[in-house]
Amino acid sequence: MGSSHERRTPLASHQSTLRVRYPECDPMGVAHHATYPIWFEIGRTEMLRASGGNYRDLEATGVFLAVVRLEVRYRRPARYDDELRLTTELLVAGPVKIEHSYRLFRGDELLAEGGTTLACLDRDGRARALPESLVLG
Amino acid sequence: MGSSHERRTPLASHQSTLRVRYPECDPMGVAHHATYPIWFEIGRTEMLRASGGNYRDLEATGVFLAVVRLEVRYRRPARYDDELRLTTELLVAGPVKIEHSYRLFRGDELLAEGGTTLACLDRDGRARALPESLVLG
Amino acid sequence: MGSSHERRTPLASHQSTLRVRYPECDPMGVAHHATYPIWFEIGRTEMLRASGGNYRDLEATGVFLAVVRLEVRYRRPARYDDELRLTTELLVAGPVKIEHSYRLFRGDELLAEGGTTLACLDRDGRARALPESLVLG
Amino acid sequence: MGSSHERRTPLASHQSTLRVRYPECDPMGVAHHATYPIWFEIGRTEMLRASGGNYRDLEATGVFLAVVRLEVRYRRPARYDDELRLTTELLVAGPVKIEHSYRLFRGDELLAEGGTTLACLDRDGRARALPESLVLG
Numbered sequence: 063m064g065s066s067h068e069r070r071t072p073l074a075s076h077q078s079t080l081r082v083r084y085p086e087c088d089p090m091g092v093a094h095h096a097t098y099p100i101w102f103e104i105g106r107t108e109m110l111r112a113s114g115g116n117y118r119d120l121e122a123t124g125v126f127l128a129v130v131r132l133e134v135r136y137r138r139p140a141r142y143d144d145e146l147r148l149t150t151e152l153l154v155a156g157p158v159k160i161e162h163s164y165r166l167f168r169g170d171e172l173l174a175e176g177g178t179t180l181a182c183l184d185r186d187g188r189a190r191a192l193p194e195s196l197v198l199g
Numbered sequence: 200m201g202s203s204h205e206r207r208t209p210l211a212s213h214q215s216t217l218r219v220r221y222p223e224c225d226p227m228g229v230a231h232h233a234t235y236p237i238w239f240e241i242g243r244t245e246m247l248r249a250s251g252g253n254y255r256d257l258e259a260t261g262v263f264l265a266v267v268r269l270e271v272r273y274r275r276p277a278r279y280d281d282e283l284r285l286t287t288e289l290l291v292a293g294p295v296k297i298e299h300s301y302r303l304f305r306g307d308e309l310l311a312e313g314g315t316t317l318a319c320l321d322r323d324g325r326a327r328a329l330p331e332s333l334v335l336g
Numbered sequence: 337m338g339s340s341h342e343r344r345t346p347l348a349s350h351q352s353t354l355r356v357r358y359p360e361c362d363p364m365g366v367a368h369h370a371t372y373p374i375w376f377e378i379g380r381t382e383m384l385r386a387s388g389g390n391y392r393d394l395e396a397t398g399v400f401l402a403v404v405r406l407e408v409r410y411r412r413p414a415r416y417d418d419e420l421r422l423t424t425e426l427l428v429a430g431p432v433k434i435e436h437s438y439r440l441f442r443g444d445e446l447l448a449e450g451g452t453t454l455a456c457l458d459r460d461g462r463a464r465a466l467p468e469s470l471v472l473g
Numbered sequence: 474m475g476s477s478h479e480r481r482t483p484l485a486s487h488q489s490t491l492r493v494r495y496p497e498c499d500p501m502g503v504a505h506h507a508t509y510p511i512w513f514e515i516g517r518t519e520m521l522r523a524s525g526g527n528y529r530d531l532e533a534t535g536v537f538l539a540v541v542r543l544e545v546r547y548r549r550p551a552r553y554d555d556e557l558r559l560t561t562e563l564l565v566a567g568p569v570k571i572e573h574s575y576r577l578f579r580g581d582e583l584l585a586e587g588g589t590t591l592a593c594l595d596r597d598g599r600a601r602a603l604p605e606s607l608v609l610g
Binding site for chain 2: 089090092095096097099100103121126128129130131132133134135136137139187
């Protein structure tokens, strides 16, 4: 996603599955919109793990990835106990930012699309270059 | 906020104050990015209340406002126990959607900007026209 | 768990695995204590699913299970990205309440113990008898 | 609250007001039970602030208060947008633990009662004595 809306060729792609939790849903009976960025973060974490990395280890070395941009388009509601499939794509990786896009499905039905930009910070919250291991493309 | 990034003249504006809660913060020691849409929703709720309306009463009459677009730009972190000031602006109100923009401050420091689009739904989740009382401009 | 602290023979038992999410953790770097009841609820949901039931279907028939008692003893912190094992035990099932106990482990290390009592409500929030399908023992 | 259920004379008492947020409510239309410990924590924070202390400053000096016991009895549901009154009482303060009790009201109606025990930890998560400033009674 993004202002230009074209689909870029991803550097990497990952599929996660998620089960909608009861307290993630609101009185409308559907997943609250603030839950989606939490799911997107799980997609990023699992994509990094699948490639042999680990975000917790990264933080232990003083590398913090902070979300500086979030965009979500909500197409159809997700309901309690739905099993969802999240596609996470890495679009840009370095030298100073990381961009991902997300598509959330229930079966073949597209529920939401999103995008994030991450900046790399040191332990004191100052911008720093991405570690070599995360730079791609 | 939005694709064109110009500042539009708001139909209405509201100021809320918020205190950052401990569980809203993450291991980086700052408010997690998924908390901001929850704050924006409080801004909308309080703005409607200040104008004599009430979202709970609205739902009781079968009118549901669903977020279909969310955008956030995070400029600086909010920290635990910070007292924040949220400016909510109503940009578009009707006949089929509502647009708000948000700016979050700590003192005079801009921490984040955001925007949402709401669609009006009936009890069964189908699109419906906004009730007259919400159409402005 | 409970006031008498003896271990009762469970009517049923279930094992779930959980991965600690980033926003479930707080500035101390550990899972916030309010996250545990959310995990316990997942344990109940998965235990019901494993026995062929489904909480969402139950709600669709007008049966709601409300937590009326919650107790947790926190022994050791859970950390971001930890893989946890949750043992859920059904202790009492009917005619008017359901009691579960919980033990949360990381490997063989006991992190927390808990207990809940659920009451059965109808669509209007009034107490009602448990449906036959849920009464055991 | 507690196993003996007698009401002890509190060392200190504090009143907070809370507004129930939309995403704190679940598909039953009531505040989810995992929200209550978050409210209790706000009660503790505001009680400390009212007495001239500050939990954030405490953490900055290496003093962390970890919840080791949580108990809640839920009497009646809290609903979206309800304004609630929380009474927080300090029952025990030192030398190694802090105990609070909580009562949550909507008007004069008691919605829930709770209790917590906090242990004092250093930056590495080891038990330490409470700082003098927190020991009372």
